[in-house]
Amino acid sequence: MRLVLGMACGTLLAGGTVTRSHLPSGNECGGGNRAAVLYLFLTPNSGGAPEAARRAAEFVKKHPREVRLRPVLLVGDFGLVARADPEGPLFKAVRELGRAGPVDIPLYDEEGLRLAERWKVNEVPAYVLVRGGRAHRIMGDGADLEEVFACSQ
16 A cells, blocks of 8 residues: 555656546445445645546536545655645645535545555546446546546446
């Protein structure tokens, strides 16, 4: 798990490219007629986090009964969270996520870490849309979530 965090943090400065992958979702992610889940993977210092969070919040608000938002904060150094600037990317991202309604963001997220490893999330921000038993991964802050949502039907 430390390797996944290191890879995610190490690519922040490179600027995100959008890549898509179709991955098995895993049993705990559900399938069938249940609402889709949009996972948003962020780190405390990811510069693209506020824009990614804004896109995710807008997308979920547009599909209120169809998609549930599940943010995952990947933390390699908890000191970054403690020292986070209220005007920095973490706080801006949390404010953007709040526009979609109340959101639970676990500080230590074992399930999120396990899923990041399974889905090979090695760049942040990253989205994984789980729908109908399949997971669709998009890395980078320029994601077209509507396109992925339409293709996942």
